Amino acid sequence: MVNEVWRESLHPKIVQARAALAAVAPQELALRAGLQLNPEGLRFVLAGRGHLLTWPDCVVREENGNECPEEVQALVLDYLVRSDGSPPTQDWKSFDELPHGSFYNHAFQGYTGDELVRMLGGNRALFERGSQRLGGIPASIGDAGYVFWGLPRIPVALVWWDGEEGIPPAAKVLFDAVASRYLPTDGLAILGRMLCRRIVKEAGAP
Numbered sequence: 001m002v003n004e005v006w007r008e009s010l011h012p013k014i015v016q017a018r019a020a021l022a023a024v025a026p027q028e029l030a031l032r033a034g035l036q037l038n039p040e041g042l043r044f045v046l047a048g049r050g051h052l053l054t055w056p057d058c059v060v061r062e063e064n065g066n067e068c069p070e071e072v073q074a075l076v077l078d079y080l081v082r083s084d085g086s087p088p089t090q091d092w093k094s095f096d097e098l099p100h101g102s103f104y105n106h107a108f109q110g111y112t113g114d115e116l117v118r119m120l121g122g123n124r125a126l127f128e129r130g131s132q133r134l135g136g137i138p139a140s141i142g143d144a145g146y147v148f149w150g151l152p153r154i155p156v157a158l159v160w161w162d163g164e165e166g167i168p169p170a171a172k173v174l175f176d177a178v179a180s181r182y183l184p185t186d187g188l189a190i191l192g193r194m195l196c197r198r199i200v201k202e203a204g205a206p
Contacts, residue, residue, distance in 0.1 A: 010070040017077035018058040026055050033083035034152030045149040046076065047156075047194040048134035053080070072194075075187050079151050082182050088155050091177040092141075095192070098175065098185045108189050113171035116158075116196045120203055122169040127160050130203030134195075141174075150191045154179045158199065171196075 021029065026037055035042040041054040050063045053076070060068045060076045068076075096105035120126040124144055136146030142159035150156035157174040173192040183191065 007070045010074045014070065014073050014077060017074070017081050020081050021058050021077065022056060029080060029083070032085040033080050044076075044152050045135075046072070047150055047191060047198055048136070048148045049198065051076070071190065075183070075190055076151070078184075078187055079154075079182050083153065084181065086153065086178050086181050088153065089177045090155075092157055092174040093177050093179070094172065094174055095185075095189070098188060099180055101185050104185070104189065108192065109172070112173045112192045112196045116171045116200060117169050119200045122163075124160055124162055124169065126203040127158075127171065127199065130199035130201070131158060133202040134198055136199075142172075148195055150175075150179075150188075150195060151182065154182055154188075154191070156191065156195055158195065 026042060029035065030037040030042055033044070035044045035053065041052050043050060043052055045051070051068070052061045052063065052065075053059070054061060058077065058080075060073050062068060067073075094101075094105075095108045096102040101108070116127070120130070128144055128146075131144075131146040131148075134148065136148050136158065139145040139147045139157060141157060143162045144160040145157055147155050147157050155176045156179075159172050159174060161170045163169040173196065175188055175192075179188055
């Protein structure tokens with residue numbers, strides 16, 4: 001019931017965002033948000049996987065054509081409304097360095113990096129397999145690191161440390177410093193959670 005009420009609460013935000021985007025030419029939107037314009041609509045990557053924004057109704061869909069849930073609709077539409085074309089900086093920030101991120105950092109770490117390590121049993125090989133299958137680009141961060149396109153102009157890094165005697169393995173999500181221009185901190189939290197869960201899923205796939 002709580003989830004249903006929460007989903008319903010997103011509807012006004014979704015409607016408002018779609019109305020705002022209706023006033024923008026798709027060519028302009030593609031340019032400033034980093035989308036690919038084609039006959040089906042606007043294609044883009046979300047947390048490592050391809051998605052489609054149909055036009056002009058501005059509905060976010062998975063590659064198979066299924067409409068995404070309200071949380072994803074609201075996240076992507078918010079990104080599109082805010083997009084201004086600012087390029088990534090290659091300056092990585094932890095969640096607690098984002099605006100107001102220090103207040104929610106403990107919870108964020110719990111359902112992203114900590115959950116990732118727990119679900120993978122502390123196995124770095126599984127982390128690497130899941131990251132590679134999701135299209136992660138290897139990065140020289142930690143004992144293993146990968147960079148993903150959280151959204152077209154928001155690179156997100158996943159970093160893994162093996163730990164040592166008395167210190168368990170750890171993982172952490174990092175965001176490019178430009179991320180806060182495109183999404184509020186709560187939206188980036190959703191993006192980080194989505195990416196970690198997709199890595200876990202890919203790691204366990206046959």
